[in-house]
Amino acid sequence: MTLFQKLTTRFSDLRKVRAVSPTGLILLTIAYLFAASNATFWSIGAQVFTGHPLSFAGFSLAVLFLTLAFFSPFGLRWTLKPFLVFMVLLSAVTSYYMDTLGVIIDRDMIQNVMVTTVTESKHLITAGFISHIVIYGVLPASLIFCIRVKQYSWVRTFATPVLVTAVSVALAAGLLMTDFKSYASILRERKDYMSSFQPGMPVVSAIRYAKMMTRTASTVVEAIEHDATKGPAYGPDRKPLLTIVVAGETARAQNFSLNGYGVETNPRLAALPVVSFNNVSSCGTATAVSLPCMFSNYNRDQYSYEKGVSHQNVLDVLSHAGLHVEWWDNNTGDKGLAARIPSRSLTHSDNAEFCAAGECTDGIFMAQLKEYAATITEDTVLVLHQIGSHGPTYYLRYPETAERFQPACRTAEFKFCTPDEIANAYDNTIAYTDEILAQTIEFLAGQDQLSTALLYVSDHGESLGESGLYLHGSPYFMAPDYQTKVPMILWMSQAFKTQFDIDKPCMAAKAGETLSHDNLFHSLLGMLDIRTQQRDPELDLFASCRNLQKVVSQ
Known part of the structure; x- marks a missing residue:
């Protein structure tokens, strides 16, 4: 067997070992995002739940399951990798601004981004930003494309996302209900906490921005000045x-x-x-x-x-x-x-x-x-x-x-x-x-x-x-x-x-x-x-x- 044949065989064996289910790849990606793109989220959470580690763990698991519920519908073979790659790249971008500048990507920030110019935005594309995107976005995104995903029957392919979404929502609700009063109070008083979660906040904000723009797409401007006239200060023989x-x-x-x-x-x-x-x-x-x-x-x-x-x-x-x-x-x-x-x-x-x-x-x-x-x-x-x-x-x-x-x-x-x-x-x-x-x-x-x-x-x-x-x-x-x-x-x-x-x-x-x-x-x-x-x-x-x-x- 030639060296080339040996390398080809080893690579083929590696591809088989690395094959994961769609849900498994989604969970791996979410785990990565939680670990690599949410420094501010964990920092604020540690402050909010000081002295209550079990409550912190329960709330974090609830967020994880809600994220899984959102990701799961994209677990089809045609959408899985493009969606996960997009989420990784998006989180790399937003986490840079969140963790280094404290910038929250809410709907108003999305609007600001959409109306900005190249002249204004180019100053934010720095060497630090590019290196961050490469390390935390491009490299893991490339890894996602390399991972081999298991193929299932049509029934299982479509049924699994539905089942995972339903179970995830149920588990998240169960965890939140264990101390709902405290969790509700935290979300009400510390809005900055969930606002720092990546990619949750940017995704929600983008959806809100899209809805806002859709509602105003065919807006007709209404005049408000029907009775406006100059007052007596505008007399004759003046400058x-x-x-x-x-x-x-x-x-x-x-x-x-x-x-x-x-x-x-x-x-x-x-x-x-x-x-x-x-x-x-x-x-x-x-x-x-x-x-x-x-x-x-x-x-x-x-x-x-x-x-x-x-x-x-x-x-x-x-x-x-x-x-x-x-x-x-x-x-x-x-x-x-x-x-x-x-x-x-x-x-x-x-x-x-x-x-x-x-x-x-x-x-x-x-x-x-x-x-x-x-x-x-x-x-x-x-x-x-x-x-x-x-x-x-x-x-x-x-x-x-x-x-x-x-x-x-x-x-x-x-x-x-x-x-x-x-x-x-x-x-x-x-x-x-x-x-x-x-x-x-x-x-x-x-x-x-x-x-x-x-x-x-x-x-x-x-x-x-x-x-x-x-x-x-x-x-x-x-x-x-x-x-x-x-x-x-x-x-x-x-x-x-x-x-x-x-x-x-x-x-x-x-x-x-x-x-x-x-x-x-x-x-x-x-x-x-x-x-x-x-x-x-x-x-x-x-x-x-x-x-x-x-x-x-x-």
Whole structure:
């Protein structure tokens, strides 16, 4: 017998030894996923069940049987290996973000992923991520393809998944019923526990996202501005209006020195007559949710994706009231907000000064604004959607010459940076936003031919490693204040304050009030004296700081 024949025989014998039943392969795969892709799940579980190892074991077995019940219907010869390989690869991806960054893959995160761009997502594809996927995904997936699966009769092939699913559900229910009250309390109080389970949470979230998109596939947008008109502030013989609304990105209120932060991140704004509202909560923790929510007429508790896509927003109301409204974007798009108004994307502008790295810093806005302002002859609202402080590549959000705080983290892999380096890089983005806002305000202040104002508010905050969390997008129920407290800053020219009869000291007195994105829709309408039943005076910050019966035009 030749060497080749001997090797072929040994390989054939090995294939026979390794042959397993479909259910056996499913159990082996689940065991692997439990062991290799659920470090956070086990860590939280150990905390939750401290001193109660039997309860922990019972609950873990129940989760295992529920997973088996979900996997078993895919145990047919045509679907078994593709399904298991997909689950292994999916768990490798999601466990990386869960275990290294604390990112939970819920429905909102799935939505955020689906609307992101290559430019934004490429920074998350690091060497650490790729090595993790290869070790915990590609290698075990290859092993699954190599394993020989036993073949059964048609009856057994179809009957086994049904039987295994039924038995698994029954066993899981029996285990949970042994201490149902305690288990129910844990699931109610520690939602982060099961949210960390891979691949359970991503699969459930994907199903929820698919259902949401299916429900809204044929949605017709409903107008909400039927009665919107300009108020008496728009009298004759006055200057055209230019109000700039800056939609910030990933800026958290805690790192603004205007709000008491110990690092001087806002020296330029501190020298200007601005009002900084220091207790503002966001509508969500990710752009895909917060941005459409903050411009809608729904508060955070009422808002849903379905409502957002089926109703017009405050920009539509302003437009129909007779103002010219535009959206300028240096981020990942307007999320549907500018579907009915003019818009322009500046993200990939051909500008050597601001776009040298292939992405533009927010300095790109000023170059465009200087040309645009000279052409304004009608009342205008301009929305600038910043790239702001979007991570993890904070160092790309500002020019190298603007790196004030050093040493700064200059990689997307935080494990190679100290907490101070991460904080320095992030603070540099806030300082650069300070510079951009100050430049914009100073430019507006010099436009004597216009009545000008600026309102800045970020869409959500950011975690910088506190409690093991990085970036943003945590489910709101467990999101720390770092992800939900956002800066909001107001500046008004004298001409604007006079035209709209706004008392700045009154506005400054509101700086410490408890506010949220819920106020934005109504406050923009109040600020710009747009008359409509859609405006709720209780949520309009300007309602108590102006006398609408006494308007001085100029």
